[in-house]
Amino acid sequence: MLSPFMVTTFLAAPPTPIEPLPSPRHLAWHRLETYAFVHFGPNTFMNQEWGSGREDPSVFNPTALDCRQWAKTFRDAGLNAVIITAKHHDGFCLWPTDFSTHSVKATSWKSGKGDVLKDLSDACREFGLKFGVYLSPWDRNHPTYGTPEYNVVFQEMLREVLTRYGEVSEVWFDGANGEGPNGKRQIYDWPAFHSVVRKYAPNAVIFSDAGPDIRWVGNESGHAAETNWCLLERDRFYPGTPMYKELTEGHEDGTHWVPAECDVSIRPGWFYRESEDPKVKTVEQLMDIYYRSVGQNGSLLLNVPPDKRGLIHEIDAQRLLDFKKARDVAFAVDLVAKAKVTATQTRGKDKRFAPANMQKEGFDTYWAVDDGVLSAAIAAEFESDTTLNRILLQEPIQLGQRIRKFRVEALVNGEWQPIVNGTTVGYKRILRFRPVKAKKIRITIEDARACPALARFAGYYSPI
Structure with a gap:
C-alpha cells in the first residue's frame, strides 16, 4: 500500500535516436579531431609525387630516421594520431613484406633489416598517439597487378600490416587505379579488402571516397562545407567515384553514418622537397583550415612529410608548435562557462x-x-x-x-x-x-x- 505522503516523480525519457547513427569506432574517431598524415618513401629521395615502380629500392636511404622525433613533434603539436603511407602507388613497402621484392628489405638502410612501421607504431605507443596506415591498392611494380592473383597479394599485405604492429585505428584507401608494370589495370575486390580489415582490426575505421566508415571530403584543401552532414547515400559511391563533389556536404537523407575527413598538406606537395621549405603554410593559413575542417563538422588530416634525413624538418616542426599555440590561445577561456x-x-x-x-x-x-x-x-x-x-x-x-x-x-x-x-x-x-x-x-x-x-x-x- 502506497503511503499518502509518497511523491511520485515522472522522469522524461531521452530523445529517440534518429538514424543513421555512429558506431563506437566512429565516436572514437570523431574525438581525435586533428591528426597527422605522413607521406614517406622513395618519392622523398627523388623529388616527386608519384613513383613509377621502376625505381631502384636503394634510393630509399634515410640517414637519421627517427620516428620518435616524429611522434614527439606530433604529440607536442596537439595531434592525436598518425597515418603513414605504408605503400604508395609505386608499390614500395615501408615494412619487410613477404609478398613483394619492392620494399625496405631491398635497401641498404639498416642493411635491409629496417621496418618503418615497427619504428613508428612503437613511437606512437610511447607518445600516446593512435596509429593508422595508408595502403594504395594501385601497385606500379608488382608483377601480378592486373590479375585476380593481385587481389590475394594485397589482402596478404593488409594482413601483415594489421597483425604485426599492434592496434591500428584507421585504414586509408584511395581509388587510384592506373596501369601496372604489365600495362593492365586491376579490378579491385573491395569487399574482400574490407573483410580483412574487419577481421584483423575490428576497431579501425576504413576511409575512402565511399567509406564505408569515413569519407573523403572531395578536395585536398582541407575544407569541409558549411553545410556538412555526417550522413551519406553510401551505396551510390565507390572509390574513385566521379561524384566526389557531393562528398563535401554529404546528404541530409543519407542512409549511413559516413563523416568527412579533410586531408591537406602543410606544404604544396605531399612528399618532402627542399625547394618547398619556404612554402610551408603559415599559422594563419593553418588556423583557417582548422576552422573550415574541424570547425565545420569534419576532421583534419594534416600531412607533414619527413625529409631525406628521415626527420620532420625544423621549419615544419616549429610551424606545428605555433599552430598548437594559436589554437590554445583561441580557445583559452570559454566565456559561456560562467554565464x-x-x-x-x-x-x-x-x-x-x-x-x-x-x-x-x-x-x-x-x-x-x-x-x-x-x-x-x-x-x-x-x-x-x-x-x-x-x-x-x-x-x-x-x-x-x-x-x-x-x-x-x-x-x-x-x-x-x-x-x-x-x-x-x-x-x-x-x-x-x-x-x-x-x-x-x-x-x-x-x-x-x-x-x-x-x-x-x-x-x-x-x-x-
Missing part, C-alpha cells in the same frame, strides 16, 4: 536535459526539448557586456545528427542584432564573426530533423 544559460524549453522540465548541461564538456549530458518541437532557442547572459568572436556548438551525435538551420544574435544596447547564420552542427561547429560586445548571445534553432539537442555551447574571444 547564465537558459532555453525556451527543456525536455519534460527534467533537469537531466537542462540548458546548464551545455556548459560541460562531453556528450553524456546535453540539453534537449520535447518530441515534436523542431524550433527552440538558447541564450547565454553575461554578468556584464562581454566581447567575443567565436561560438562553438556540438550535438550529442550518439542521438544522430539533427539540426538543419540556426541563427546567432547578440543583445547590444538592449537590441537583438543578427551576427551569423548556420545550417548543420554535428560533432562540432565553430562560427567565426567580427568581435561583438554583448550582454547576451542567443542561438535560435530554426529547423531540425527531430527534436533538437545540444551537448556543448561555448563562446570565445580569439585574437587570431
Whole structure:
C-alpha cells in the first residue's frame, strides 16, 4: 500500500535516436579531431609525387630516421594520431613484406633489416598517439597487378600490416587505379579488402571516397562545407567515384553514418622537397583550415612529410608548435562557462536535459526539448557586456545528427542584432564573426530533423 505522503516523480525519457547513427569506432574517431598524415618513401629521395615502380629500392636511404622525433613533434603539436603511407602507388613497402621484392628489405638502410612501421607504431605507443596506415591498392611494380592473383597479394599485405604492429585505428584507401608494370589495370575486390580489415582490426575505421566508415571530403584543401552532414547515400559511391563533389556536404537523407575527413598538406606537395621549405603554410593559413575542417563538422588530416634525413624538418616542426599555440590561445577561456544559460524549453522540465548541461564538456549530458518541437532557442547572459568572436556548438551525435538551420544574435544596447547564420552542427561547429560586445548571445534553432539537442555551447574571444 502506497503511503499518502509518497511523491511520485515522472522522469522524461531521452530523445529517440534518429538514424543513421555512429558506431563506437566512429565516436572514437570523431574525438581525435586533428591528426597527422605522413607521406614517406622513395618519392622523398627523388623529388616527386608519384613513383613509377621502376625505381631502384636503394634510393630509399634515410640517414637519421627517427620516428620518435616524429611522434614527439606530433604529440607536442596537439595531434592525436598518425597515418603513414605504408605503400604508395609505386608499390614500395615501408615494412619487410613477404609478398613483394619492392620494399625496405631491398635497401641498404639498416642493411635491409629496417621496418618503418615497427619504428613508428612503437613511437606512437610511447607518445600516446593512435596509429593508422595508408595502403594504395594501385601497385606500379608488382608483377601480378592486373590479375585476380593481385587481389590475394594485397589482402596478404593488409594482413601483415594489421597483425604485426599492434592496434591500428584507421585504414586509408584511395581509388587510384592506373596501369601496372604489365600495362593492365586491376579490378579491385573491395569487399574482400574490407573483410580483412574487419577481421584483423575490428576497431579501425576504413576511409575512402565511399567509406564505408569515413569519407573523403572531395578536395585536398582541407575544407569541409558549411553545410556538412555526417550522413551519406553510401551505396551510390565507390572509390574513385566521379561524384566526389557531393562528398563535401554529404546528404541530409543519407542512409549511413559516413563523416568527412579533410586531408591537406602543410606544404604544396605531399612528399618532402627542399625547394618547398619556404612554402610551408603559415599559422594563419593553418588556423583557417582548422576552422573550415574541424570547425565545420569534419576532421583534419594534416600531412607533414619527413625529409631525406628521415626527420620532420625544423621549419615544419616549429610551424606545428605555433599552430598548437594559436589554437590554445583561441580557445583559452570559454566565456559561456560562467554565464547564465537558459532555453525556451527543456525536455519534460527534467533537469537531466537542462540548458546548464551545455556548459560541460562531453556528450553524456546535453540539453534537449520535447518530441515534436523542431524550433527552440538558447541564450547565454553575461554578468556584464562581454566581447567575443567565436561560438562553438556540438550535438550529442550518439542521438544522430539533427539540426538543419540556426541563427546567432547578440543583445547590444538592449537590441537583438543578427551576427551569423548556420545550417548543420554535428560533432562540432565553430562560427567565426567580427568581435561583438554583448550582454547576451542567443542561438535560435530554426529547423531540425527531430527534436533538437545540444551537448556543448561555448563562446570565445580569439585574437587570431
